[in-house]
Every structure is written in structure tokens, then in C-alpha cells.
Amino acid sequence: MWTIVHGVTTFFDGLIGLFGSMNPLVGLSVVSVITGGIMLVVWKFTSNQEAIADAKTKIGAYILEIRLFQADLGLQFAAQAKAFRANLKYMSLAVPPMLIVLIPVVIILVQLDVRYQRRPLLPGETTLFKVEVAEGVDPGDVTLTVPDGITVETPPMRMPSVSEVDWRIRADREGEYELTVAVRDAKFTKRVVVGNELTRLSEARDQAGILGVWMSPAEAPLPKNSPVRMICLAYPDREMKLFGVGLHWLLVFFVVSVAFGFAIKGWVGVEV
Amino acid sequence: MGKVGFRLSTKKFAAVAALLAGGALVTSFTAPARAVEHKKMLVVGFDGMDPKQLRRMIDEGLMPNMKRLIAEGDFRTLGTSIPPQSPVAWSNFITGQNPGGHNIFDFIHRDPKTYIPYLSTSEAVSSDKSLKLWGDWQIPLGGGEVLNLREGEAFWEELEKHGVPTTIFKIPANYPPGESKKIRSISGMGTPDMQGTPGMFSYYTTHPMENADDISGGHVYDIYFDRGRATSAIHGPANPFHKSGEDSECPITIFRDEENGVAKVVVGDGDDEVLLKTGEWSGWIPVEFYMLDDDGFGGFVRPAAAPAGLAISGIVKFYLKSVSPEFSLYCTPVQIDPIDPAQPVSTPPDWSKEIAEKCGRFYTQGMPEDTKALEGGVFDDGEFLDQATRILEERIGLFKKQVDEFAAQDWGFLFFYFSSLDQQTHMMWRCTDPSHPAADEESAHYPDAIRHIFERLDYAVGYAREHLSDDVDLVIMSDHGFAPWYREVHLNSWLYDNGYIALKDPSPEAREQSDFFMNVDWRRTKAYALGINGLYINVRGREKYGTVAPGAEREALENELVQKLKELRDPKSGKLAIKEVYKSDDVYSGKYAKNAPDLNVGYNREFRGSNQSALGEFPMEWFSDNTGKWSGDHCIAADLVPGILVSNRKVRYNDPKLYDLTATILAEFGIDKPSEMIGTPVF
Numbered sequence: 040m041w042t043i044v045h046g047v048t049t050f051f052d053g054l055i056g057l058f059g060s061m062n063p064l065v066g067l068s069v070v071s072v073i074t075g076g077i078m079l080v081v082w083k084f085t086s087n088q089e090a091i092a093d094a095k096t097k098i099g100a101y102i103l104e105i106r107l108f109q110a111d112l113g114l115q116f117a118a119q120a121k122a123f124r125a126n127l128k129y130m131s132l133a134v135p136p137m138l139i140v141l142i143p144v145v146i147i148l149v150q151l152d153v154r155y156q157r158r159p160l161l162p163g164e165t166t167l168f169k170v171e172v173a174e175g176v177d178p179g180d181v182t183l184t185v186p187d188g189i190t191v192e193t194p195p196m197r198m199p200s201v202s203e204v205d206w207r208i209r210a211d212r213e214g215e216y217e218l219t220v221a222v223r224d225a226k227f228t229k230r231v232v233v234g235n236e237l238t239r240l241s242e243a244r245d246q247a248g249i250l251g252v253w254m255s256p257a258e259a260p261l262p263k264n265s266p267v268r269m270i271c272l273a274y275p276d277r278e279m280k281l282f283g284v285g286l287h288w289l290l291v292f293f294v295v296s297v298a299f300g301f302a303i304k305g306w307v308g309v310e311v
Numbered sequence: 312m313g314k315v316g317f318r319l320s321t322k323k324f325a326a327v328a329a330l331l332a333g334g335a336l337v338t339s340f341t342a343p344a345r346a347v348e349h350k351k352m353l354v355v356g357f358d359g360m361d362p363k364q365l366r367r368m369i370d371e372g373l374m375p376n377m378k379r380l381i382a383e384g385d386f387r388t389l390g391t392s393i394p395p396q397s398p399v400a401w402s403n404f405i406t407g408q409n410p411g412g413h414n415i416f417d418f419i420h421r422d423p424k425t426y427i428p429y430l431s432t433s434e435a436v437s438s439d440k441s442l443k444l445w446g447d448w449q450i451p452l453g454g455g456e457v458l459n460l461r462e463g464e465a466f467w468e469e470l471e472k473h474g475v476p477t478t479i480f481k482i483p484a485n486y487p488p489g490e491s492k493k494i495r496s497i498s499g500m501g502t503p504d505m506q507g508t509p510g511m512f513s514y515y516t517t518h519p520m521e522n523a524d525d526i527s528g529g530h531v532y533d534i535y536f537d538r539g540r541a542t543s544a545i546h547g548p549a550n551p552f553h554k555s556g557e558d559s560e561c562p563i564t565i566f567r568d569e570e571n572g573v574a575k576v577v578v579g580d581g582d583d584e585v586l587l588k589t590g591e592w593s594g595w596i597p598v599e600f601y602m603l604d605d606d607g608f609g610g611f612v613r614p615a616a617a618p619a620g621l622a623i624s625g626i627v628k629f630y631l632k633s634v635s636p637e638f639s640l641y642c643t644p645v646q647i648d649p650i651d652p653a654q655p656v657s658t659p660p661d662w663s664k665e666i667a668e669k670c671g672r673f674y675t676q677g678m679p680e681d682t683k684a685l686e687g688g689v690f691d692d693g694e695f696l697d698q699a700t701r702i703l704e705e706r707i708g709l710f711k712k713q714v715d716e717f718a719a720q721d722w723g724f725l726f727f728y729f730s731s732l733d734q735q736t737h738m739m740w741r742c743t744d745p746s747h748p749a750a751d752e753e754s755a756h757y758p759d760a761i762r763h764i765f766e767r768l769d770y771a772v773g774y775a776r777e778h779l780s781d782d783v784d785l786v787i788m789s790d791h792g793f794a795p796w797y798r799e800v801h802l803n804s805w806l807y808d809n810g811y812i813a814l815k816d817p818s819p820e821a822r823e824q825s826d827f828f829m830n831v832d833w834r835r836t837k838a839y840a841l842g843i844n845g846l847y848i849n850v851r852g853r854e855k856y857g858t859v860a861p862g863a864e865r866e867a868l869e870n871e872l873v874q875k876l877k878e879l880r881d882p883k884s885g886k887l888a889i890k891e892v893y894k895s896d897d898v899y900s901g902k903y904a905k906n907a908p909d910l911n912v913g914y915n916r917e918f919r920g921s922n923q924s925a926l927g928e929f930p931m932e933w934f935s936d937n938t939g940k941w942s943g944d945h946c947i948a949a950d951l952v953p954g955i956l957v958s959n960r961k962v963r964y965n966d967p968k969l970y971d972l973t974a975t976i977l978a979e980f981g982i983d984k985p986s987e988m989i990g991t992p993v994f
């Protein structure tokens with residue numbers, strides 16, 4: 040499963056990498072536009088277009104009936120009941136394609152999340168590097184080795200009550216680093232990124248299952264049943280601004296993708 | 312489609328033109344004249360910089376930038392306020408008046424109808440409107456407010472009227488900062504912490520402190536570790552949803568690794584974590600206080616579900632004092648977060664956020680150097696110095712940013728305030744003075760504690776000179792100087808022993824244990840000392856139980872007290888304890904002069920009124936050695952502790968006062984000073 044996830048991640052690396060030297064909003068907007076198109080196409084081929092058009096026409100007709108016959112209370116109630124039923128029908132027609140659309144959208148959202156939610160550490164910044172060990176493993180047995188460019192600022196902080204050992208690390212120079220955690224004879228690495236570039240970041244590397252692998256695509260999962268349950272570190276939140284106004288990437292994504300989808304639905308001939 | 316517009320007949324046009332012309336004429340008479348443009352002036356306030364100390368530091372070569380500035384311009388002593396207390400002195404500067412004009416006469420005032428002391432600079436007024444619910448719960452129906460009790464117009468309001476771009480950074484006695492459309496200001500001394508106090512630290516320890524209940528500026532929490540883990544809480548503002556008004560809390564979990572000498576603090580639900588080695592300070596950690604706490608409405612609403620408006624945020628720093636064998640963790644008073652201020656600390660309100668985003672979060676508490684932690688034994692001298700140095704460096708960083716922005720302006724006024732010298736001279740005088748009663752082996756390790764600050768302040772002056780053009784008026788000023796405080800004078804004890812105060816219970820226990828004048832028999836009392844320098848006559852018709860008739864009787868009593876106090880000698884050294892006793896009629900003018908203490912006691916060098924006496928206690932003796940850490944002071948005779956005035960401009964006369972500087976600022980921008988201001992321009 041990891042091979043597939045990694046393939047998808049590599050595709051996004053390439054796509055977003057095309058805009059690596061530009062404002063992060065550019066790459067995000069392009070992916071959002073593509074997503075809007077994908078959503079529309081998937082919707083078109085997974086929904087009953089004729090039935091949706093029929094339901095929408097009926098809803099419109101019943102609303103017109105409500106407006107036209109305001110003096111006839113009986114007709115009003117009947118039209119409202121029919122409009123309500125048509126609405127339910129419309130929604131029931133929308134659910135199956137929506138669920139199907141959701142699958143690629145979630146995959147895209149996760150891929151965007153690992154790139155736009157956080158930013159790499161900057162030189163001089165510190166963060167906690169945390170290792171959770173499996174039951175029965177003494178946190179005191181865990182050691183950490185860091186490459187040149189990263190400094191370990193504290194001795195290990197061992198917390199047997201929560202099976203965890205932490206260090207405070209400092210980023211010294213820009214670059215991509217592999218930090219090595221050793222428990223007895225087993226060794227595990229964790230990628231740490233320092234710099235200003237737009238890249239995928241993994242806050243936690245754990246023993247993810249099938250779903251977990253899709254939700255944490257930035258780094259390969261730890262082997263099952265290994266003595267280390269999770270390795271994590273916190274990256275700062277990424278701040279994106281447009282004309283000085285802070286924007287959350289999710290807002291940009293939804294506005295751009297939905298707006299693009301609606302803008303071209305007539306041209307593509309899709310009934311939404 | 313034709314053009315849309317108004318068509319006016321010739322007559323109507325003439326009428327409108329006449330109206331507009333008339334309006335312009337009226338405006339030209341009523342609007343304030345525009346100030347002198349292209350003028351730039353920077354005033355830097357070094358609280359407590361003493362002229363003698365400054366001269367010595369310059370002579371020792373520690374202040375090359377100040378030396379050059381003086382060589383190009385001038386250096387004068389700057390007459391301080393009576394009494395020379397910071398809120399009083401800075402209010403003189405702010406309003407260009409003496410205390411009779413701004414109504415700040417001491418750190419502490421009293422209500423003559425109750426004799427109860429209160430802080431003179433600001434007052435918190437809470438709303439008593441609420442919807443009572445079950446148990447301890449209520450819904451507040453109105454917010455409280457904080458009032459700035461300083462009266463009189465601030466000089467920057469005059470600058471604003473004349474369109475001068477103005478920035479006021481951390482000036483004391485300016486909390487809450489006033490509303491303004493054009494002035495930018497950050498409040499300084501007087502700005503409380505999130506609990507509404509001048510600063511209440513938290514100290515978490517496994518080693519119970521015997522004096523824990525006596526520490527006035529902090530709470531000590533005993534904690535217990537179970538498998539290396541302990542839990543406690545940071546206390547925040549009073550919870551308005553509790554009828555009892557108990558503090559809101561932010562839970563913390565503490566882990567320690569005794570062998571490695573490190574500890575980790577997890578704040579709240581794990582939103583923020585900090586890992587510290589022994590002897591390390593953390594950066595700023597955000598903390599959130601949920602008003603609907605764990606028992607939120609009896610468990611009906613959980614904290615996580617609390618709407619954003621019901622969570623109040625602040626910031627703290629931790630200092631890990633020791634991990635083993637005893638664990639000790641210090642937490643600063645909870646600061647108002649400049650990025651998300653629970654109460655405005657700036658004008659405009661979001662300016663604090665703008666600064667914090669550029670320079671990082673910063674201390675918003677008025678006087679952040681934790682003198683109480685040092686006095687209470689939570690900090691040793693080295694730890695206090697470490698914190699104070701960090702605060703000074705943070706302030707220097709903010710100063711540099713303001714200077715950079717000011718340099719880019721075409722014209723305007725910038726005031727910037729540094730508190731470090733004042734606070735450290737108060738606490739560290741004993742380190743530089745082996746003859747001080749509080750000097751000991753530990754203090755002897757820090758003989759350069761004060762010199763270091765002079766050096767860093769000189770660096771700030773150098774930065775300003777380097778980054779501002781030569782035509783910018785640069786003024787360095789202080790509100791007062793400094794003196795050693797060897798001997799405490801228990802003035803109320805002297806008044807009691809001389810028959811001016813009557814006590815309900817004169818036993819030694821009652822004298823020493825009842826504070827806030829609770830033991831005073833007011834119906835038989837003629838005069839009482841309140842605050843550090845104030846002395847009030849118990850005047851009939853003014854005080855609730857006044858005994859002295861206004862007029863001749865009061866004047867005779869005042870004269871008698873002035874004469875006797877000026878003859879008061881310290882039995883230990885034979886020195887006169889009091890240099891001058893000022894009568895309020897002689898030294899105060901303005902519409903609030905009636906609120907002044909009747910007499911103001913100007914102590915001699917080495918003496919000062921005791922804290923016990925200031926708050927209404929009656930120790931058995933009149934004098935005692937000052938063995939506390941607070942070892943230097945300035946609340947003495949005003950002429951013994953003048954401030955400094957250093958400028959790149961020549962000063963016209965020899966004896967300038969704080970309020971002359973106010974008039975100078977306005978004059979430099981071509982603004983006529985308002986009639987209430989009493990100063991004369993010095994340039």
C-alpha cells in the first residue's frame with residue numbers, strides 16, 4: 040500500500056514542485072483548479088444527470104407554484120410538500136456521486152495538508168523531538184543521533200509513565216536531515232526539514248495501518264511491532280498572506296476549486 | 312445616457328460658494344494650527360538614571376555614546392517631582408503639571424471617608440450585573456472596566472490635535488491607554504497581569520517554603536511527583552461565571568527526569584510543551600483559561616466545547632530552577648498576550664499585535680522585573696539578574712524596531728521607556744555598596760550588576776544616534792535619581808509615640824500585626840502617615856472622623872509637625888532622618904491640589920519611610936536597619952535625587968524640571984502649551 044501512496048505523493052511532489060519558486064498560493068491555486076475540474080468530471084460520470092436535472096426542474100416548478108398561488112392556502116401547502124419531496128430526491132441523487140468525489144478530494148486534501156499546513160523549521164528554531172516506545176520498552180534505552188546541521192540541546196527527558204522520551208533539538212542550517220533513533224539493536228530514522236521551501240512535512244512517523252498510510256503520506260510508516268511506536272516533532276504553522284491578509288490554505292482550496300467547478304459546469308455540460 | 316450630477320442656478324451657486332467660504336473661514340479660526348512639520352524628536356526615558364552614577368560611568372569609559380552626546384549637546388540634572396516617586400514624576404512629565412494638576416501624589420492614596428488605602432494610578436471597576444444560576448454559577452451581564460486615574464491632558468493629546476505623528480512606548484501611568492485615532496501607544500508601568508495585579512508569579516516546588524504565605528507577589532504551590540509526573544495549574548483571571556469569583560485555571564502537567572536534570576511542562580491539553588534543562592528559561596508559552604472549566608455548568612459544557620469568547624488567553628515564561636533532589640519551577644505572572652490581548656494594552660488596540668508579529672511576543676506587565684520573587688527567596692541574586700537582563704534585551708530589541716520605523720518617518724515624535732535601571736538599582740544597590748546593612752556574601756558576587764545596565768543603555772543610545780539623522784532632536788531623560796536606603800523610618804510609630812495617633816490596642820502584638828490602619832482609633836487621632844511620603848492631618852469635615860479644625864488649628868499642627876520631623880535623628884548614627892517637609896500649599900497647584908497629603912516627608916539620603924508604616928502598621932521602634940533586598944531608593948527629598956537631562960541640543964538654563972521638558976516638546980513642534988502646563992521650554 041505504501042508503494043501506491045508513495046507514488047501519489049511523488050506525483051504531487053512533481054506537480055507542486057513546478058511552482059516551488061513562486062508564492063505558495065500559486066501552486067495551491069493550480070491544484071485547487073485541477074481539483075475543481077476533477078470533481079466536476081467525477082460527478083458527471085458517477086451521477087444520474089437526467090434524474091438530477093429532472094429533480095431540479097421540479098423543485099423550480101414547485102417554487103414557482105408557491106409564488107403564483109399565494110392566495111390559495113391548500114395549493115401552497117401541497118406545493119411546499121412536493122418541493123420538499125423533490126428536494127429529498129435531489130439529495131438522494133447527490134449522495135452517491137458525492138461519496139465517490141470525496142475519495143480523490145480527501146487524498147488531495149491530505150497531500151495539500153502535508154505541504155501547506157506547516158512550514159519547515161528555520162535555522163535557529165527549536166522543537167521537541169519525541170519518541171513513543173512500545174509497552175515493555177524502557178525509554179532509557181532509546182538513543183538519538185543527529186547529523187551535522189541539527190543540534191540536540193537537552194539530555195533525554197525520559198517519561199516511563201507515558202512510555203516516551205523527548206529531546207529538544209535546534210535547527211542550525213538549511214537542509215533535509217535524517218535523525219536516527221536507536222532502541223537496542225533496532226534503528227529508525229525521521230526526516231527533519233530546515234529551510235524556507237515548500238515541501239511535504241511529516242510531523243509523526245508511526246506504525247500506520249492502511250488508512251493511516253493514506254493519511255500520513257509524507258513519510259513511510261514504522262514497521263509493525265517495532266519497539267518504537269511513534270517518532271514525532273512539531274513544525275510551526277505556515278502563514279500565507281494575500282495582500283497582507285492571512286489566509287488558511289483550506290479556505291483558498293475550497294473557494295478556488297468550487298468556484299472553478301461552477302464556472303465551467305455549463306461548458307462541460309454537467310448538472311450539479 | 313446623460314451625465315449624472317447636480318445643476319445649480321447662478322444664484323444657488325453663489326449661495327453655496329458663500330457658505331463654503333464662510334465654513335472655511337470659521338474652520339481656519341477654530342481648528343488647531345498645524346505643527347512644525349519636518350521636525351523629528353526622540354525622547355528616551357531611563358527610569359531612575361542618577362546624574363552622579365551617570366557621570367561616574369562616563370568617567371569609567373562605560374558610556375562612550377552618552378559621552379559623545381554630551382560633548383555635542385548638554386547634560387543637566389532634571390528636577391524631579393515631590394515626592395520623587397515614578398508614577399508622580401512621570402505624570403509631571405506627561406501633563407506638564409505638578410501633582411496638583413494630575414492628581415497622582417503617591418503610589419498610594421486614601422479615601423478620607425474610610426481611611427482605606429488604594430493604588431493611585433488606576434482602578435478596576437467590576438460589573439455587579441449578572442444572571443444568577445444554580446450552584447456557584449452565574450452569567451455576567453456586563454463587563455468590568457479599568458480606569459486611568461491620572462487627570463490632566465497628556466502632552467501627546469496636544470501633539471495629536473496638531474497632527475504630529477506620535478508614538479509613545481511604555482510610558483508609566485498610562486494604563487489603560489487612552490483612545491486615539493492617530494497616536495500609537497503601548498501602556499507601561501501600571502499595566503497589570505492577567506490576574507489584575509501588578510504581577511503575581513507562580514512557583515511549583517516539592518520543597519515547602521516556610522515563608523510561602525508571606526510572599527506578596529506570588530503563589531507557591533506544593534507539588535508531588537508520582538513516577539516522575541506531577542499536575543498543577545496556572546491561575547488566571549477571576550472567573551466571571553462563578554459567583555465566588557474564584558480564579559480560572561489552566562492545568563499543567565510536569566514531568567521530571569532527575570538523573571538527566573531536565574523537566575517538561577505540558578500546558579493545557581498538550582497544546583504547548585516545553586522541555587527545559589536546569590537553569591534554563593523558556594520562550595513565551597501561550598496559555599488559555601476556559602471560563603467554562605472542567606465542571607463547566609456542572610459538567611454540562613466541557614472546556615473543549617467552550618465558544619472562543621469564553622476562553623481568555625495569556626502568555627507565560629517558565630524558569631526551571633532545580634530538578635533534583637527538590638524540584639522548583641518558576642512561572643512568570645500571566646502576561647496579557649500582545650497578539651490576542653484580553654484587555655487593550657495599546658492604542659490602537661491591534662498595534663500590540665503588529666509589534667509582536669514583527670518582534671515576537673513581549674512582556675506587557677508594567678514592571679516585569681520580578682522583584683517580589685527575589686524578595687521572597689524564590690530567585691537568588693543571579694537568577695533575578697538573569698531575568699532582568701533578558702527583559703532589558705527584549706526591550707532593546709523593541710527599541711531598535713521603533714527607532715528603525717521612526718528613522719523612515721518624515722517627521723514626528725517618539726518616546727521610548729526603559730524600566731530596567733530603576734528596578735535593578737532598587738534591588739542591587741547592596742551589591743555595589745558593602746556598607747549597606749543588606750550586603751552579604753552573595754551580593755558581593757555581583758558588584759557590576761548596575762554597571763552592566765548602564766553599558767546596555769548606552770548601546771541603545773548609540774543605536775539611536777547611528778540610525779537617526781543628525782537633525783533629529785535626541786533627548787535622554789530620567790524621572791529621578793537614586794540613593795542608598797540603609798534605614799527604615801517607621802513614621803506612624805513616631806506619630807503614635809508623640810501623641811498624634813491613638814491606637815485601639817497598643818499592645819506590641821496588635822501594633823505589629825494589624826495593617827491598613829485597622830488598629831487606629833480615628834476619633835482620637837490628629838495626623839497619620841500613608842503612602843511612602845504622605846502625611847495627612849485628620850481634618851474635621853474632610854476625614855470621616857476628623858479631629859483637627861481646618862484653618863488655624865490645622866496650620867499650627869502642620870507647623871509643629873514640620874519642626875519636630877526636621878529634628879528627628881536616628882539614634883544609631885545621630886544623623887537627621889528628614890531633610891525637608893513640604894507643605895502641600897507650598898508645592899502643589901492646580902484643581903486637584905485639595906486631594907494632596909497635607910505634608911510630604913522628604914527623607915535624607917540613607918533613610919526612607921518603611922513599607923510597614925506606609926500601609927498602616929506600627930512597629931515598636933522608630934528606626935530599623937533595612938536588611939531587605941530592596942536596598943536602593945529615591946522616595947526621599949526631591950533635591951537629593953534629581954533625574955538627568957542629556958540632549959544633542961544646548962539647554963538654556965541650569966535648573967530644568969520634568970514639566971519644562973513637556974513644554975519643550977510642544978515648543979519644538981511650534982505648539983503653544985495649554986494654560987494648565989507650568990513649564991518653560993529648555994531649548
